Amino acid sequence: MFYREVGDFKTTYAADSQTFPIAFDRVRYYFVLIVAVLLVPFLIDDYWSNAVFVPLLVWSVAAIGLNILTGYCGQISLGTGGFMAVGAYACYKLSTEFPDLNIVFCILISGAITAAVGMLFGLPSLRIKGFYLAVATLAAQFFLVWLFNKVPWFYNYSASGQITMPERTIFGLAVTGPNVEPWAQYLICLAFVFGLAWAARNLTRGSLGRQWMAIRDMDIAAEIIGVDPLRAKLSAFAVSSFYVGVAGALYFSVYLGAVEVTEAFGINQSFLVLFMIIIGGLGSIFGSLVGAAFMVLLPIVLRNILTRGLNWDTALATHVEFMVVGCLIMFFLIAEPHGLAQLWNIAKQKLRLWPFPH
Amino acid sequence: MNSSGSGQKAIEAPLMDIRNISLRFGGVVALEGVSFDIAEGEIRAIIGPNGAGKSSMLNVINGFYTPQLGEIWYEGRRRGSIKPHNIARQGIARTFQNIALFEGMSALDNILCGRVTLVRSGFWKQLLWWGPAEREETEHRERVEQIIDFLEIQAIRKTPVGQLPYGLQKRVELGRALAAEPKLLLLDEPMAGMNNEEKEDMCRFVLDVGDELGTTIVLIEHDMGVVMDLADRVVVMDHGELIADGVPQEIMNNQDVIDAYLGVAH
Numbered sequence: 001m002f003y004r005e006v007g008d009f010k011t012t013y014a015a016d017s018q019t020f021p022i023a024f025d026r027v028r029y030y031f032v033l034i035v036a037v038l039l040v041p042f043l044i045d046d047y048w049s050n051a052v053f054v055p056l057l058v059w060s061v062a063a064i065g066l067n068i069l070t071g072y073c074g075q076i077s078l079g080t081g082g083f084m085a086v087g088a089y090a091c092y093k094l095s096t097e098f099p100d101l102n103i104v105f106c107i108l109i110s111g112a113i114t115a116a117v118g119m120l121f122g123l124p125s126l127r128i129k130g131f132y133l134a135v136a137t138l139a140a141q142f143f144l145v146w147l148f149n150k151v152p153w154f155y156n157y158s159a160s161g162q163i164t165m166p167e168r169t170i171f172g173l174a175v176t177g178p179n180v181e182p183w184a185q186y187l188i189c190l191a192f193v194f195g196l197a198w199a200a201r202n203l204t205r206g207s208l209g210r211q212w213m214a215i216r217d218m219d220i221a222a223e224i225i226g227v228d229p230l231r232a233k234l235s236a237f238a239v240s241s242f243y244v245g246v247a248g249a250l251y252f253s254v255y256l257g258a259v260e261v262t263e264a265f266g267i268n269q270s271f272l273v274l275f276m277i278i279i280g281g282l283g284s285i286f287g288s289l290v291g292a293a294f295m296v297l298l299p300i301v302l303r304n305i306l307t308r309g310l311n312w313d314t315a316l317a318t319h320v321e322f323m324v325v326g327c328l329i330m331f332f333l334i335a336e337p338h339g340l341a342q343l344w345n346i347a348k349q350k351l352r353l354w355p356f357p358h
Numbered sequence: 359m360n361s362s363g364s365g366q367k368a369i370e371a372p373l374m375d376i377r378n379i380s381l382r383f384g385g386v387v388a389l390e391g392v393s394f395d396i397a398e399g400e401i402r403a404i405i406g407p408n409g410a411g412k413s414s415m416l417n418v419i420n421g422f423y424t425p426q427l428g429e430i431w432y433e434g435r436r437r438g439s440i441k442p443h444n445i446a447r448q449g450i451a452r453t454f455q456n457i458a459l460f461e462g463m464s465a466l467d468n469i470l471c472g473r474v475t476l477v478r479s480g481f482w483k484q485l486l487w488w489g490p491a492e493r494e495e496t497e498h499r500e501r502v503e504q505i506i507d508f509l510e511i512q513a514i515r516k517t518p519v520g521q522l523p524y525g526l527q528k529r530v531e532l533g534r535a536l537a538a539e540p541k542l543l544l545l546d547e548p549m550a551g552m553n554n555e556e557k558e559d560m561c562r563f564v565l566d567v568g569d570e571l572g573t574t575i576v577l578i579e580h581d582m583g584v585v586m587d588l589a590d591r592v593v594v595m596d597h598g599e600l601i602a603d604g605v606p607q608e609i610m611n612n613q614d615v616i617d618a619y620l621g622v623a624h
C-alpha cells in the first residue's frame with residue numbers, strides 16, 4: 001500500500017485542516033484507538049499497568065500541558081512539578097471534604113484550581129521573558145512544594161505528612177484506592193488522555209492556537225496585528241496548568257494512591273516533562289504523546305537490556321540511562337528542536353514520494 | 359454598510375488627522391510638531407532621508423510609540439491612550455520595514471493570524487471545534503485563500519515563512535495585514551530591497567488594494583519613481599520635521615525637498 005495524498009484531494013478547507021489529512025494516517029489512528037480501547041484492557045496486568053501504561057498516559061497529559069505553554073506559546077516553565085502538586089492536593093482535599101463528589105469531576109475541578117494558580121504565577125510573564133521567567137517559575141516550584149509540606153491543612157493533619165487517596169468508584173467500579181483493577185486504572189487515564197488531547201488539538205489548530213504561536217514567534221508583531229498579550233499569555237498559562245493539574249490529580253489518585261510531595265512532585269518531575277516535550281517535539285500534541293512514551297519506556301527498555309540482557313550492575317545501568325537521556329536532549333536541542341514528531345514528519349514526507357523520489 | 363458609525367463623523371473629516379506630534383527618545387528628537395491628515399481612500403506617501411522619522415510616525419499611528427505631545431484624530435474622534443492591539447481592532451494594520459513575520463508558522467497560518475481581530479468564536483466554541491468554530495475557520499480560510507490568490511502565492515501557502523526568499527516574505531506580510539480587512543493600511547518600505555520585477559508586482563498589489571477594496575494606504579518609500587506613480591499626496595519629512603505636504607507634482611518642484619535630498623543645511 002502506498003502512502004499517498006494522490007487521489008486524496010481536499011475539496012473543502014475544513015478537510016484540509018483535519019487532524020490526519022492522509023487517509024492512511026486516519027486508518028492507523030483508528031487502529032491504535034481500537035487496540036487501546038478493545039484489546040489492551042483485556043491483556044493488561046499489574047506490571048504493564050503500573051510500569052508502562054498508566055504512567056505513560058498520566059505523563060502524556062502533563063506533557064501536552066507543558067507543550068501548550070512552552071511549545072505553542074513560548075513561555076518556559078520549570079514549575080510543572082509544583083503545578084502537578086496543586087492538582088494532586090486539590091484532588092485530595094476535594095475527595096476528602098466532599099466524599100460524594102464523582103471522581104471525574106473531582107479531577108476536572110482540580111485541573112480548574114490549578115489553572116487559577118497557574119494564571120497567578122503566569123502574571124510575571126507579562127513583564128519578563130525567557131531565562132528570567134524560567135527562574136520565576138522555578139521559584140513557584142519550590143514555593144508550592146514548601147507550601148504543601150508546611151501547611152498541615154493540605155494533608156489533613158496526617159502524622160506522616162502524606163496524602164492518601166480514598167477509594168472512589170465510577171458506576172460501582174473502583175478507579176482509585178487499594179482495590180483498583182489495572183484495566184480500570186488504565187481506562188480512566190485513557191479517557192482523560194483522549195478527551196484532553198482532542199481538546200488541545202482543537203485549541204491549537206484554531207485562532208487561539210495561532211495567537212499563542214504569534215506571541216511565541218514575535219510578541220511585538222503579534223500585539224500589532226491585534227493579539228492581546230495579556231489574554232494570550234494568561235490563557236496559555238491557564239490551559240496549560242489545567243492539563244498539568246489534571247495530570248497531578250491522576251498521578252496521585254489513580255496511579256500512586258499515596259504521595260509525599262517532595263518526592264512525587266519535585267523539580268525532577270519538572271525537568272522530566274520538559275525533556276518529554278523537547279524530545280517529542282515542541283509545538284506538537286502528537287509530539288507530547290511520543291515524548292512521554294519515550295521517556296517512560298526508555299528506562300524500562302534500557303534496564304531490561306543492560307541488567308537482564310548484559311548482566312550489568314543496576315547502578316551502572318542507571319548512570320548509563322542518565323547519559324543516554326542527556327545526549328538525546330542535546331541532540332534534539334541542537335539538531336531537531338521539533339523532536340521526534342518532526343523526524344516522523346520528515347519520514348512521512350520521504351514516504352510520500354517513495355518510490356519515485358523525483 | 360458600517361453600523362458602528364455613531365453619526366458623529368463629519369462628512370468632510372479626514373480618516374485620520376495627525377496634529378502636532380512630538381516624540382523624543384531621551385535626547386533624540388524623532389518627531390517634532392508633525393501635522394498632516396490622511397483622507398479616506400487615498401494613497402498617502404511619506405518620504406524623507408534616513409532617520410527622518412518616517413517609521414517612528416507609523417509607530418505613533420499604530421500606538422507602538424506614545425508621543426509626548428500632540429493628538430491623533432481617527433474617524434472624527436480624538437484617540438486617547440490606547441494599546442496597539444486595540445488600535446488593530448479599530449481597523450489599522452501594517453507591515454514592517456524589517457519583516458516581522460511569525461517564523462515558526464506557514465505562510466497560510468501567518469495570513470490567518472491577520473484575521474485575529476475578526477474571530478467571533480470564543481474559547482469554548484474553539485475547544486469544541488465542531489459546528490460554529492469549524493464553520494468560522496472555513497470562512498476565514500476562504501477569505502485568506504482569496505488574498506493568497508490575489509498576491510499570487512498559492513504555491514507557498516504551506517511553506518514555513520522562514521524558508522521563503524525576502525520578496526515573498528514581504529508579500530506574505532502584506533497578506534497578513536490585508537487579512538485584517540483594515541480601513542487604514544500602513545506600509546513601511548514594502549519594496550525595499552526588491553528587484554524591478556518584484557517592485558512592479560508590489561506596486562500593482564498596492565494600487566489594487568486601494569482601488570478594489572477602497573483601503574486607505576500610508577506608504578513609506580524611498581524610490582521616488584514609485585512614489586510619484588502611486589501616491590495621491592506626499593508628506594516629506596526631514597530630521598523629525600515635516601518640510602512639505604502636497605500632490606506629487608508640487609513635491610517634485612519644492613525647493614526645501616530638493617535641498618533635503620541633496621543634503622543642504624538649513
Ligand SMILES: Nc1ncnc2c1ncn2[C@@H]1O[C@H](COP(=O)(O)OP(=O)(O)OP(=O)(O)O)[C@@H](O)[C@H]1O
Pocket residue numbers: 383386387388406407408409410411412413414415455
Ligand atoms: N526605539 C527607539 N529608541 C531610540 N531612538 C529611536 C527609536 N526609534 C527611532 N529612533 C530614532 O528616531 C529617529 C527616526 O528614526 P526612524 O526609524 O523613524 O527613521 P526613518 O525615517 O524610518 O529612517 P529609515 O529610512 O532609515 O527607515 C532616528 O534618529 C532613530 O535613531
Ligand SMILES: [Mg+2]
Pocket residue numbers: 412413414455
Ligand atoms: Mg524607517
